[in-house]
Amino acid sequence: MKVTYNWLKEYCDFKLSPEGLAEVLTGAGFVVAGMRATPDGDHVLEIEVTSNRPDCLGVIGIAREMAALTRNPLKPPPLRYNAGKKAVEVKVTVEEPELCPRYTARVLRGVKIGPSPAWLQQRLEAVGLRPINNVVDVTNYVLMEWSQPLHAFDLDRLEGKEIIVRRALSGERLVTIDGAKLDLNPEVLVIADTSRPVALAGVMGGRDTEVHEGTCNVLLESARFGPATVRRMARRFGLKTESSYRFERGVDIEGVDLASRRATALILELAGGEAAKDSVDVRTVVGARHAVPLRLSRLNAVLGTNLEEEAVRDTLCRLGFEIKGGKRGVLEVAVPSFRGDVAQEIDLIEETARVHGYNNIPTNTGLPIHVSPIGRQERVEERVRGLLAGCGFFEAVTYSIVEGNETGRAGLFPGGSPLRIRNPIRAGEDCLRQTLLGNLLQAKRHNQDYGTPRVRLYELSKVYLPEEGQKLPMEKTCLGILYEEDLTVIKGQAGKDPFYALKGLMEGLLSALGAKGDIRWEGLANPFFTRERSCKVNLGGEPLAILGEVSEEIVKAYDLRDTPCLAEINFDLLVEKADMTSTFQRLPLYPPIDRDVAIVVDEGVTWAEVESCVREAGAKFLEKVEFFDLYRGKQVPPGKKSVAFRIHFRTPDRTLTGEEADRAQGLIIESLSKALGAVLR
Amino acid sequence: MKEALLELREKALEELKSLRSAEELELFRVKYLGRKGLLSEYMAQLSTLPPDEKRVVGKLANEIKVELTRGLEEACRGVLQYAPAKVSPVIDVSLPGHIPPRGRTHPLVQTIQEIKEIFGRMGFQVVSGPEVELEYFNFEALNIPPDHPSRDDFDTFYVSDDVLLRSQTSTVQIRVMQKQKPPIRIIAPGKVFRPDTVDARHSFMFHQIEGLMVGGSTAGEGVNFGHLKGVLSLFIKTYFGPDTRMRLRPSFFPFTEPSAEVEISCSLCKGKGCSVCGGSGWLEILGAGMVHPNVFKAVGYDPEQYTGFAFGMGVERIAMLKYGIDDIRLFFENDVRFLAQF
Secondary structure (H helix, E strand, C coil), rough: EEEHHHHHHHCCCCCCCCHHHHHHHCCCCCCCCCCCCECCCCCEEEEEECCHHHHHHCHHHHHHHHHHHHCCEECCCCCCHHHHHHCCCCCEEEECCCCCCEEEEEEEECCCCCCHHHHHHHHHHHHCCCCCHHHHHHHHHHHHHHCEEEEEEEEEHHHHHHHEECCCCCCCCCECCCEEEECCCCCCCCCCCCCCCEEECEEECCCEECCCCCCCEEEEEEEEEHHHHHHHHHHHHCCCHHHHHHHHHCCCCCCCEEEEEHHHHHHHHCCEEECCCCCCEECCCCCCCEEEEEHHHHHHHHCCCCCCCCHHHHHHHHHHCCEEEEECCEEEECCCCCCCCCCCCCHHHHHHHHHCCCHHHCCCCCCCCCCCCCCCHHHHHHHHHHHHHHHHCCCCCCEECCHHHHHHHHCCCCCCCCCCCCCCCCCCCCECCCCHHHHHHHHHHHHHHHCCCCEEEEEEEEEEEECCCCCCCEEEEEEEEEEECCCCCCCCCCCCHEEEEHHHHHHHHHCCCCCCCCEEEECCCCCCCEEEEEEEEECCCCCEEEEEEECCCHHHHCCCCCEEEEEEEEEHHHHHCCCCCCCCCCCCCCCCEEEEEEEECCCCCHHHHHHHHHCCCCCCCCEEEEEEEECCCCCCCCCCCEEEEEEEECCCCCCCHHHHHHHHHHHHHHHHHHCCCCCEE | HHHHHHHHHHHHHHHHHCCCCHHHHHHHHHHHCCCCCCHHHHHHHCCCCCCCHHHHHHHHHHHHHHHHHHHHHHHHHHHHHHHHHHHHCCCCCCCCCCCCCCCCCCCHHHHHHHHHHHHCCCEEEEEECCCCEEEEHHHHEEECCCHHHHHHHHHCCEEEECECCCCCCCCCHHHHHHHHHHHHEEEEEEECCCCCCCCCCCCCCEEEEEEEEEEECCCCCCCCCCHHHHHHHHHHHHHCCCCCCCCEEEECCCCCEEEEEEEEECCCCCCCCCCCCCCCCEEEEEEEECCHHHHHHHHCCCCCEEEEEEEEEEEEHHHHHCCCCCCCCHHHCCHHHHCCCC
16 A cells, blocks of 8 residues: 655654654554655655555554554544535435445535646555546545545436445446446446446446546445455456455445545535535444453563553554543453454554554563473484485475376375365366375486486475365375486496395385384385386385386386386384384394305295295294395306305304204205205205 | 613614614514513623612613614604505595485475474474365464455465365464363474465465464463563574574464564674665564464463464575575475585
């Protein structure tokens, strides 16, 4: 909202420079976002008014604030005018009193339309309005002064000299002052004469009945229209006007008539003519001043201050509130009609604090001690982030809203139809993601395009899974990982296979978190991954993760030059199963005996089978079995492979003998041979 | 015998100077200090001397032994300094070492972590809430009735008539207070969504941190506006530096009253005015206020019994100010050249 310095000073004579004024207003919650000098030596201030203060969308409102802030009297302009002898002779009917609680009409006859005087034109231009003619300019001037929109009709063009506030009929049309042709319907509130709509209530007047050069008699409308109604209409027709802006925020029910009087006085002064001796006022809302009790003790308890009753009383009075006595320590505060935002005690406390100055309220750092526990989730997150950073992973943060086709591919959680946004900002980008994998691939692609061919990324974020019969989706925190080897490492190189690198990372993660439960690695069929080099992981019987090498189809779809490995992990499950408490175990007193064994088995035999066979062979003293090599080559027949591993034997109470280890090892080899057809190499 | 010993010392010290290799050093050690070396020979003869002389000469022999041992050690060090050149070639220590890979936590997450930590020390616990939320938690319970003009300030993505993507983390206040009785000290970091067209300053997804402290209204445990200022000033001085000044000006949020916009002195120009602070010398960094009684009523707290404050800040804005980042989109592109800077 724009006001000028001189205009403001007419109604409150504060001793401040324009800069000083800007500072005081900003400090009281009316941010002066800009200021410029005008050619006629005035200054225009651009003021941001919060949505709860429609009364300050006019010069008078701001002047009242200045009166309180600088402790100077408020001097509002005179509202008296000399009325003529003739009556209004206009009929006003309000068919929708809910949507139009008050409608006033004044009539001015024999006005002379012409340009406004220079001072008026300059002020309008300063606040961003175009001067039209003296009558229209006065309505705009009073709007900017009282925050009350007005409209002047050419009375002779109103059929039947009648005003009807009603809903539009289907099929009715209105051409507005700015030439837009609007098709109306019963959702729209209009001002009509006996034959047609002549204005869009509270938004804009019609062209047919506007005041023009030849206008002689004027009907001056000042009314209040319902905020929601005006808001809907302004949105529907894309018409945001100074008028609709104020009605949406609510105008003062009493100000309706005050502004009308002020405008009448100004029109008589600038355009001559004669005002009707009476006016029409159709009103359904009685603006009784409600009283709000304010307890001084409560005020000081909320603010942490020691304000005296007298100072509080003075501040509120200057803001236009009336104090009606009350008990000791309790002020009975009557709220003026223009302060629709003040309904309860806390509103008065805020008013007092605002004028007193927030920066004058003492700062209190004496808080009682309070220990905040660190949550399990937080601890796990911290450990995982540390571990991944140490392994060279950069954390990504990507958008939760994705394109429709992204969600066609399911990650860890089954896809299904995603949650869609009704009002996306870009068509097509309207789905809430159900996997992080697509976002990670996009981030990889971005890096590839900007000179980083290989990356390691992860994201710890939510996916959104709609649930049958539930309004809100299940929000699952997932850990998505995109892994690539350094440029120097070639795929398939012994011990550097990226699949096993990622699997190893996963195992490292589980062990770092002390994840409790049976871990199983199984094959996976998911279009994100190649069939041969991917797997799913179950922890304690629940799906924990999927991981593997990205399929050719995906590499193409994302236009990648490399084939990264991906993993998606159910982080909530990981948090649930994590056990990061440590317990001490006595270090063994006696040395182990280690035995390296290499066996030849069929290709189809898995390490998991070998390992469990070793464990279940019934060998005494078995402490640990560790895989160390897989070999296919000259010394191994086709269709077979050689698996090498190390077995540790130990007993806690003495040193084992070689013979004991031999016996145990023999048992194991026998069992491997029986169960898996293994041959010692 | 004393003279003989002194002569031996003289000779040995002279010889020591000429030693140039490990072999020569070893020979010297054997000759003088070895088990059958010259010094040992003299020591063996000590027993033949009268007691007085034995004491003096013994002492001298020992002193010489210590001196020669030290001298030999020193010579060793000297000789071995040259020695490696002969054994293997000198490495080029200026060649780069093998730097272990090091990733980073995302700068937005780092910012959240730092803020969390500061509030954690003041007893605030970290909580979270859903990102897809019922309209009730985003608006009604926060004293924002339907058709209220302030809903314009929180433009929102809708999933259905009453389900939306939360446009503010204040939703978590309600969820926590519904479950828990005061005293409460929480902060809730998380994602929020607003249908803004993406540009250097705007993003349809960003992060906020909400804070809430509620206490009894009686003396001693009451939480008032002065505490709000106290907690925020401690945070600001810890996070932005001890010289940072803070000021509050009245503002309007439906869920707090009195409400305040909190500004800090611009760290770039020290309050003189620059392009970052728009010439004002001050930067808006968070919104705050005393919890509105209607919000307490919505969660079933008696506003007469409890008072509290709430605040909310934009994580992107704070990170951008702290690091001087001029484009919000960088946070979501995940270019490792960007991520590696933090």
